[in-house]
Amino acid sequence: MTTLPAVRSPWRIVILLLGFVFLYAPMLLLVVYSFNSSPLVTVWENVSFHWYHVLFQDSAMLDAVGLSLTIAALSASMAVVLGTIAAVIIVRFGRFRGHTGFAFMLTAPLVMPDVITGLSLLLLFVAMGNAFGWPGDRGMLTIWLAHVTFCTAYVSVVINSRLRELDRSIEEAAMDLGATPLKVFFVITVPMIAPALVTGWLLAFTLSLDDLVISSFVTGPGATTLPMAIFATVRRGVNPEINALASLILFIVGLVGFIAWRYMAHEEKQRIRDIQKAKRG
Numbered sequence: 001m002t003t004l005p006a007v008r009s010p011w012r013i014v015i016l017l018l019g020f021v022f023l024y025a026p027m028l029l030l031v032v033y034s035f036n037s038s039p040l041v042t043v044w045e046n047v048s049f050h051w052y053h054v055l056f057q058d059s060a061m062l063d064a065v066g067l068s069l070t071i072a073a074l075s076a077s078m079a080v081v082l083g084t085i086a087a088v089i090i091v092r093f094g095r096f097r098g099h100t101g102f103a104f105m106l107t108a109p110l111v112m113p114d115v116i117t118g119l120s121l122l123l124l125f126v127a128m129g130n131a132f133g134w135p136g137d138r139g140m141l142t143i144w145l146a147h148v149t150f151c152t153a154y155v156s157v158v159i160n161s162r163l164r165e166l167d168r169s170i171e172e173a174a175m176d177l178g179a180t181p182l183k184v185f186f187v188i189t190v191p192m193i194a195p196a197l198v199t200g201w202l203l204a205f206t207l208s209l210d211d212l213v214i215s216s217f218v219t220g221p222g223a224t225t226l227p228m229a230i231f232a233t234v235r236r237g238v239n240p241e242i243n244a245l246a247s248l249i250l251f252i253v254g255l256v257g258f259i260a261w262r263y264m265a266h267e268e269k270q271r272i273r274d275i276q277k278a279k280r281g
Helices: 010-035 050-057 059-092 099-111 114-132 142-163 169-177 179-194 194-210 213-218 226-235 240-280
Strands: none
Touching: 010 240, 050 059, 050 240, 059 099, 059 142, 059 169, 059 194, 059 226, 059 240, 099 142, 099 179, 114 142, 114 213, 142 179, 142 194, 142 213, 179 194, 213 226, 226 240
């Protein structure tokens, strides 16, 4: 039986191009105007790296970038640890008393408005400070705790879906040969879910780096994250320096995303080859 070749409708191509233009044209325009020497973001003069020079001379903005990157990396790392543990409990421990409540509370931050989450965490930190004297001041620590809270929910969903589609025969074979459950998890399960771990880390990193509302509630006067600094600057008018900063962020995020995509694609191909070898053997 012969199969007919797929017909490429011109409307599909047009819709695809319109979608890409709608998504990426504003970013491309932002990058182009970051090389504009004019102080007005809508008036083009000539090509210049002036605003990149201004950006690297702005110590307040660079401090905000460093703080946000540090919090995002720490939050993503802790969220991956907690999200993995939560996903393993839900998927591998079966039904237990309080299973439904645990799953509901774990995914609640996904649908909770940021304003409610930020306000509730603020009240929690204030109550803890009055009762125990900790945290004494709100700053980097409280922002990190808040970001871990909502990032864990997103990471657990990603790893949960990956765990459910794994073939457990390899793990069961390892335990039949005498491996302990803990060794099986770190030697077999973790490499098999590595693409999900990377995806969850990148997702949590992006969410933490992008957060404005929750950070505004739980921060103090000594800690200003990058979204807060950008928001404060834009309120006084669009500054071309922000275009330069956004262009650098787009470049770094795009590079990291490409590396992660290549890594996950390689791991997925390796996993398929291992499964095929195991079936032939």
